[in-house]
Amino acid sequence: MGLVLRLRRVTRRRDHGLWLAAGAVGLSLLALLVIVCVLLRQAALAFLPAPVAELRWHSNGIEQVLLAAVVEQDARELIVRASEWQRRGTGYQRIRRGDLVSLTWPADVMTWRLRDGRELHWRSAATSVHEAYAALLTQAPAGFSADPAGQVDIVAVNQLSTAGVVRIALQRAWLFVCSGPQAGAGVFPALVGTVVLVLLMSVLVMPLGVLLALWLHEYAGGRRSARILRAAMANLAGVPAVIYGLFGLVLFVDGIGGGLDALLAHKTPQWGGGGLLWSALTLALLTLPVVVVATEEGLGRVPDGLRQAALALGATRAETLWHVVLPVARPALLTALILAIARAAGEVAPLMLVGAVKYAPALPVDAEFPYLHLSRQFMHLGQSVYDLALTGSDAPRDTAQAYAAALLLLVVVVGLNAAAISVRNRLRERTRELST
Amino acid sequence: MPVQVSSSPATSLAARFAQRQRVRARRERWLRGGLAFAAVLLGVLAVAMPLFLLASTRITPGWSETLLPLVAGSFKAAFYALSVAAPLALGAAIWCARFAAPRLRQLLKPLFELLEAVPVVVLGLVAALLLAPWLAQRVLALAIFVAALVPVLAASGALWQHAAPRRWQRALVGHEVGLSLPVLVLLAWAALVAGEAFATHVSAAIIQPQTPWNALVVGIMLGLAVMPTMFTLAEDALFAVPAEFALGAQALGATRWQALVHLLLPIAAPGIVAALLLGFSRALGETMIVLMASGNTPLLDASPLTGLRSIAANLALEAPEAAPGSEHYGLLLLSALLLFGLCLLLNALAEHVRGRLRRRLAGL
Numbered sequence: 001m002g003l004v005l006r007l008r009r010v011t012r013r014r015d016h017g018l019w020l021a022a023g024a025v026g027l028s029l030l031a032l033l034v035i036v037c038v039l040l041r042q043a044a045l046a047f048l049p050a051p052v053a054e055l056r057w058h059s060n061g062i063e064q065v066l067l068a069a070v071v072e073q074d075a076r077e078l079i080v081r082a083s084e085w086q087r088r089g090t091g092y093q094r095i096r097r098g099d100l101v102s103l104t105w106p107a108d109v110m111t112w113r114l115r116d117g118r119e120l121h122w123r124s125a126a127t128s129v130h131e132a133y134a135a136l137l138t139q140a141p142a143g144f145s146a147d148p149a150g151q152v153d154i155v156a157v158n159q160l161s162t163a164g165v166v167r168i169a170l171q172r173a174w175l176f177v178c179s180g181p182q183a184g185a186g187v188f189p190a191l192v193g194t195v196v197l198v199l200l201m202s203v204l205v206m207p208l209g210v211l212l213a214l215w216l217h218e219y220a221g222g223r224r225s226a227r228i229l230r231a232a233m234a235n236l237a238g239v240p241a242v243i244y245g246l247f248g249l250v251l252f253v254d255g256i257g258g259g260l261d262a263l264l265a266h267k268t269p270q271w272g273g274g275g276l277l278w279s280a281l282t283l284a285l286l287t288l289p290v291v292v293v294a295t296e297e298g299l300g301r302v303p304d305g306l307r308q309a310a311l312a313l314g315a316t317r318a319e320t321l322w323h324v325v326l327p328v329a330r331p332a333l334l335t336a337l338i339l340a341i342a343r344a345a346g347e348v349a350p351l352m353l354v355g356a357v358k359y360a361p362a363l364p365v366d367a368e369f370p371y372l373h374l375s376r377q378f379m380h381l382g383q384s385v386y387d388l389a390l391t392g393s394d395a396p397r398d399t400a401q402a403y404a405a406a407l408l409l410l411v412v413v414v415g416l417n418a419a420a421i422s423v424r425n426r427l428r429e430r431t432r433e434l435s436t
Numbered sequence: 437m438p439v440q441v442s443s444s445p446a447t448s449l450a451a452r453f454a455q456r457q458r459v460r461a462r463r464e465r466w467l468r469g470g471l472a473f474a475a476v477l478l479g480v481l482a483v484a485m486p487l488f489l490l491a492s493t494r495i496t497p498g499w500s501e502t503l504l505p506l507v508a509g510s511f512k513a514a515f516y517a518l519s520v521a522a523p524l525a526l527g528a529a530i531w532c533a534r535f536a537a538p539r540l541r542q543l544l545k546p547l548f549e550l551l552e553a554v555p556v557v558v559l560g561l562v563a564a565l566l567l568a569p570w571l572a573q574r575v576l577a578l579a580i581f582v583a584a585l586v587p588v589l590a591a592s593g594a595l596w597q598h599a600a601p602r603r604w605q606r607a608l609v610g611h612e613v614g615l616s617l618p619v620l621v622l623l624a625w626a627a628l629v630a631g632e633a634f635a636t637h638v639s640a641a642i643i644q645p646q647t648p649w650n651a652l653v654v655g656i657m658l659g660l661a662v663m664p665t666m667f668t669l670a671e672d673a674l675f676a677v678p679a680e681f682a683l684g685a686q687a688l689g690a691t692r693w694q695a696l697v698h699l700l701l702p703i704a705a706p707g708i709v710a711a712l713l714l715g716f717s718r719a720l721g722e723t724m725i726v727l728m729a730s731g732n733t734p735l736l737d738a739s740p741l742t743g744l745r746s747i748a749a750n751l752a753l754e755a756p757e758a759a760p761g762s763e764h765y766g767l768l769l770l771s772a773l774l775l776f777g778l779c780l781l782l783n784a785l786a787e788h789v790r791g792r793l794r795r796r797l798a799g800l
Contacts, residue, residue, distance in 0.1 A: 015593075015691040018593065020586060020590065021530040022531050024523060024525075024528045025532065029617070035554075035558075035660075038562060211470055211474035215474060232482035234783065235780055235787075238718075240723070240748055240775060243775060246768075246772045318468075346554075349724055353752065353756055385557050385558065386557055390728065402561055409557070414553055417553040
């Protein structure tokens with residue numbers, strides 16, 4: 001009996017390798033959690049109104065006073081942002097801690113956020129906006145002018161309650177989503193560009209993808225040509241996205257676009273530069289395998305009995321497909337579409353080559369004929385994240401906005417994927433009902 | 437009054453029927469034609485892609501000096517990414533497929549699918565702006581964490597199995613992930629504290645990275661990016677092995693871990709190898725993370741503490757500026773062709789190995 005117990009103990013001991021596997025799951029979950037939390041926190045920084053301090057310090061023996069928001073601080077120095085009287089991003093100053101005399105948070109500081117993203121700070125105990133504005137004009141340097149209508153908000157920033165802070169942050173977040181880059185930095189054009197691009201891509205990829213899946217599943221079956229095509233598809237799915245971008249650049253932009261320009265005798269390249277249509281075509285190629293695989297899977301779930309019944313009643317194969325198979329497989333088509341959109345919306349690398357730009361002067365859709373401008377360059381959410389993060393002119397603000405744009409992109413893409421997953425699950429239940 | 441002579445109803449019906457039949461036949465032909473057209477189009481595209489790259493490629497003298505650091509950079513990034521992703525993905529796959537409670541598995545799988553959907557540019561952003569500067573000061577802490585991870589997890593597992601009451605153990609079978617989370621958090625905290633404490637030690641100077649944007653950061657983030665793909669493949673392979681095998685082994689006295697290592701893993705091995713190959717292929721071609729977090733310096737060394745420049749990032753950086761037809765353009769296309777060939781090779785290999793797994797499972 002004792003021996004058996006001891007043996008059991010020894011064998012049990014060998015079981016704790018299992019904990020390593022559990023640890024791998026735990027580590028992955030922790031990483032996901034940390035990334036999401038970090039994104040949320042950094043994106044919030046872009047919108048929360050920063051409290052404004054009054055700083056006094058010595059510079060070359062002269063005492064200086066400044067109202068400024070503290071952007072960054074460490075043991076040696078502070079980086080602060082004072083009022084931007086002229087241009088956005090001009091108010092930054094570095095102050096050594098050794099020079100600092102005092103740092104206080106006066107209650108009567110007003111902060112005015114302008115539509116172009118600038119922030120002005122001044123002291124005023126006024127209760128009405130007009131009085132506060134008058135006080136501002138007395139404190140502003142000579143030559144300052146601003147359009148009072150160009151305000152976003154004027155707040156007594158150091159007196160805000162928590163609810164007030166949240167309200168201001170939400171207001172600013174909303175403005176960020178629905179305004180353009182002229183106004184400080186908004187992502188509205190990038191959002192529009194992303195949506196239009198993705199819609200155009202869907203229009204291009206869905207018919208082709210569904211036709212292909214139908215041919216593969218309903219007609220070609222196990223034929224040799226179908227096997228070759230399936231292998232080609234699997235390989236296309238594994239090709240890096242940037243190669244698709246390069247292919248689009250060589251074939252669409254330089255090849256077809258350049259040829260069109262030569263044919264139409266355009267002086268300045270119109271089609272021979274990156275544009276909306278070329279990007280949509282490139283993304284359509286990129287997402288074709290996704291659509292075909294998802295559609296084929298859905299077609300495979302349609303019970304064979306339905307097909308045979310339709311054929312037995314005298315329907316042709318085309319009629320069977322159109323009136324029986326496709327309606328039953330409709331949720332699968334929807335899944336395919338959503339998966340393709342989710343894949344395309346998050347893709348940035350190929351777009352950098354074929355048409356997404358940092359700043360486009362006009363939206364790809366407007367009220368002028370032909371309404372949808374296929375050859376125009378456009379802005380894209382993912383590209384904006386990249387540009388704001390690495391090439392912004394006003395680093396502390398632009399990086400915060402890059403996080404906000406990234407969060408928006410994440411919400412869009414993850415939302416689409418979650419939708420695809422739930423549609424797929426519902427589809428499974430439905431086909432199960434049909435086949436019983 | 438003349439009687440309107442109508443054609444007999446029977447003929448009319450026949451004529452209409454014949455008409456209708458012709459329309460139906462035409463539709464059938466159109467559909468078949470459309471489907472064949474789509475298939476041919478895709479076939480042409482699949483062939484056109486490499487041919488197009490090949491046609492525009494130009495080999496100029498000195499190409500190897502330009503391309504060698506890029507190839508080395510790509511492999512370096514993919515290697516470090518895989519050394520992060522492989523243990524995570526395989527461990528998670530083993531857990532999910534074989535040890536997790538069914539309800540927990542249903543929760544975990546969509547979670548990993550969502551992780552797969554996170555746009556890489558977001559991961560690149562976090563890597564470049566937050567992880568890189570933060571990690572540059574804490575490489576020692578990371579080293580301590582990684583070194584202590586396996587012993588601490590195994591020890592806590594042993595402690596749980598020996599010291600915890602049976603009742604608790606039985607209640608929590610399949611939910612050990614929850615127990616590992618506090619252990620991991622504690623370990624991370626301890627590693628950070630230890631890293632601070634030894635910051636002035638000689639070893640800290642040796643592993644001080646030359647730049648914040650180095651292969652280590654790229655490896656971690658790229659690893660997280662490719663991990664879900666590998667997880668899904670490996671999990672599918674492991675889950676497809678019939679449960680009777682494990683149950684039989686356990687009935688003969690093997691522990692769950694022994695059944696896994698000696699029976700299930702060998703059966704599912706082709707699926708796991710395919711997962712590794714596809715993960716490597718994805719890591720080779722991934723652009724945004726490497727572009728943002730690697731510093732993009734073309735170097736020829738294998739150290740994780742220096743930067744790198746990969747083929748894909750180089751393409752994204754230089755292709756928009758290269759003039760069509762120039763030597764530079766030709767060289768870029770050559771590098772793209774190289775990357776394309778590598779990925780194709782890896783994919784084909786993975787597909788072949790997976791075919792083997794399918795046959796093996798069908799044989800069971």
